[in-house]
Amino acid sequence: MVSYCFERNSVKFNIDDLIPTKKPPINVKNSKKYLQIKKSINSIGIIEPIVVYLDSKLGKVKILDGHLRIEALKELGETEAICLVSTIYDTYTPNSKVSRITIIQEQKMIRKALKSGVSIEKLSEALGISIDILKGKINLLDGIDPEAVNLLANQNVPKATFYALRKMKNIRQIECACIMNNMENYSEKFSLSLLHNTQPNLLVDGQQGNDKEGHRKTIDRLEREMAQVHIESEKLKESYGENTLRLVIMKSHIQKLLENTKILHWLLDNKNELLVELKKITNINSLTK
Template identity: 35%
Template sequence: MAFERASIRIRVEDIGLLRDVSAAVRKTVKYGQIAASIAEVGLIEPPVVARDAKDPERYHLLDGYLRIDILKARGELEVVCLVALDDEGFTYNKRISRLATIQEHAMILNAVKKGLSEERLARALNVNIDSIRHKRTLTQGICAEAIDLLKDKHVPIATFAELKRLKPLRQIQAASDMNAMNKYSISYAKSIVAATPEELLAEPRRKPSRGLTEDQLALMERESATLDREFRIIEKDYGSDHLVLTLAVGYVRSLLGNARAIRYLAQYHPMILAEFQKITEFQAAA
């Protein structure tokens, strides 16, 4: 378990901060959205703290600096927090999952289903009401398999609009390619759509891509298919290749730890020694 079983109410003054929130941060859109959300519907996600090693009645803040700063500005004296079982103040992001696009969509649908109006949601998130309505229909026209592939990814909203132009099978392929490349930008989505055969489009192309002839589009489709096949082959062999490389680098590092080996290489094979040193230095930097 990463947290104590129950959340607890803590005095704000008992929470120690490792850094301050700057005036510039307080002017950002994100800060304004969090402040509007707290004012409208209260604190949704509790801050995360760790107990002080010497005084268990005092705490160190791990996650939630903006929320705590806003609560202080509102004059709040106490806050409900999650208590972590280990202090990872500098690496805590591995415990925190930021809200992905589809998860935000599900949250909005759930809030509306429970009776929260679109107007109040817009005020809580400090956004235009049209944005809320757009997010409500985010996944309409996208198959369940593609949604599942992207459910925990930070995908731009405009990318989903491009996916809707594809048939379900191609949507799954596109989502898989995005995950494999770890690339979800609108430009990448547009390139996938442009390289998609006509029979895999949900509707005929609206107009030819600017500056591209039908022959060029056909060439892009073939090259995309070839690239996809080559990527799958590389992906299949990546694990074993990476293991071999790791073992090889480990051997070179141990070799360079031997003074006699270094003297021999320096005397008879200085260029090889230089390359070995570059390999170990690069591995250390990576």
């Protein structure tokens, strides 16, 4: 049986009846995020409903997610808000388990909005960014091969990386996108190293910043070393969960032993150096230390 985390229908509440569950940061109304939320609500209204919980014991409606949206609505003179009613009191999940869109997904959404008839001025006002910045987002993938775009679609890739890829021909863009995925490295520096290691015939302008043989060998060696590091890190990931469980069990067992006064006194009298090491183990909080 699947249980629902929210009521099926949204409910409209008076904003004054909504009780916050946390205090907003100092000067939050001057932050870029708050101003963007306010402009978006003022232009197109609430897109994502406020999440609330009905506390039957206290007879209150508590805000689980959407504190900034509520503050923006108040400042805009609104008196009511559409809310999703949660069936459980959980302030952690709505605020932390958020699926952030990547720069490629954002670009596709902007293009789709413009294609549907939304003017660039209206979109600029709703997003709280200038028209010039918006145009830069729209043209971000110009010159990038569609296959390379698909390979990087779900990754957090900085803009500068696309500028480097744009200087390469399509087949090299795809190859570099695969390398980035294998290395899990999408940084500007890594993309520039790939660009400098690209043969002149695979560059759009046919030129290469540095085609010395020694430089190419160095880049090749670095790529091999990074590939080896990636393989080793994957092996560590596979055993990390099991090793963490073992650590927790060991810590619990040692802690119980040290709580026994007879064992503790015996260790103090006979194996003091062992007692010191056992206490160190009980103080370990993570395998990364």
